[in-house]
Amino acid sequence: MKQSVLRKYARLIARVGANVQPGQPVMLTAAVEQSDFAVMVAEELYLAGSSRVDMEWTCQAISKLEYNYQSEETLCTYPAWKEEKLKLMAKEFPCRVFLNSDDPDGLKGVDTEKMTKSKKVITPLTKPYRDAIASKHQWCIAAVPSTAWAKKVFPDLSDEAAVEALWDAILKAVHVSDDPSNDPIAEWAAHNDNLHKRGDWLNAQKFDYLIYHSANGTDFRVDLNPLGLWKGGSDSTTSGCYYNANLPTEELYTSPMSGKAEGKLVSTKPLSYQGQIINNFWIRFENGTAVEWDAEQGKELLGQMLTMDEGASRLGEVALIPCESPINRSGILFYKTLYDENASCHFAMGNGFNNCLEGGKNMTSEQCHALGVNESMIHVDFMVGADDMCITGYKNGVATPVFINGTWAQNV
DSSP: OOHHHHHHHHHHIIIIISOOOTTOEEEEEEEGGGHHHHHHHHHHHHHTTOSEEEEEEEOHHHHHHHHHHSOHHHHTOOOHHHHHHHHHHHHHOOEEEEEEOOOTTTTTTSOHHHHHHHHHHHHHHHHHHHHHHTTTSOEEEEEOOOHHHHHHHOTTSOHHHHHHHHHHHHHHHTTOOSOTTOOHHHHHHHHHHHHHHHHHHHHHHOOSEEEEEOTTSOEEEEEEOTTBOOEESOEEOTTOOEEOSEESOOOEEEOEEEEEEEEEEEOSSOEEETTEEEEEEEEEEETTEEEEEEEEEOHHHHHHHHTSSGGGGSEEEEEEOOTTOHHHHTTOOOSOHHHHGGGSOEEEEEOOOGGGBTTGGGSOHHHHHHTTOOOOSOEEEEEOOOTTOEEEEEETTEEEEEEETTEESSOO
């Protein structure tokens, strides 16, 4: 891939995704295999005004060794030096940038029960620090191809060709090209504006609940929060700084009323969870809680996910994406939630978004939870969108079509 095109992408991450502010520190996380692009992003962050870029390197192979060889006691112990880093983060509110390139099968074969137990212990320890920075800083997740991920997506290509093909797909999805007239920053301004307009329409409807139907077996009702807000495109911190948390993004999303959902949701794309694949699955809800599920692949892992804690069996997010999403039109199955979720209507099990509640950015997690935002140590998106999916919104018993045959029923 041309360095000039990668430079455009790096600049987009720094100035539109993270929108780092002059004098603001940054925590940049990337896999060791992506050091060249990480250097490029770090330079763009400095050029945008960052005072300091702290590098966090990851290695999925090392993570697999940790889960395989460390004792459960060690995995469940949070070192003091890691907590000190979180304390500094909660003090400085750094911008955080994550470059995701993990192999979707990279943790296949690990002891998932040991992994789950460690997550149950560590997550509550880190929660106070995550709560302290919620809505107070910018963050951005963007993708970078690895050879293993690229071969998963394009198994019939050589390693080099697969990586190049995945780069092409990633860059198209984020409006970056080699065309001299291409201005990704301007294109994202227009894209954010379109998503904001659609969100304004949804917020004006103030639906009580949505009903989903699809021939694959999805038959579902989800109640919305009376104080809920639909979000899409760029969001802002409590200080008014705009950023795009996900590059790409095509969704309009909200957090539903916790504990109020009925019926069956059938997945339409594989789910990559904890470095493993869950495929061809469904989940049935009663009184807002997942009570039954099955999967052709990864059923045990799905069960562990849904029973991680009390809130893991309830919904934290409802997201609407039309079938004409450019990511869906590409016909590529990315095996990466960051991309696949933007090709399809989806839900998320687990934690909800406080900023999807009126005034939620200035409330504590406990206050938002009391008002119906689900709370959990997980937030896992799974895709349910289909070409024949119809979604109807209801307000005071009056029905309004939202989706007809997989796309928006209303022009905005």
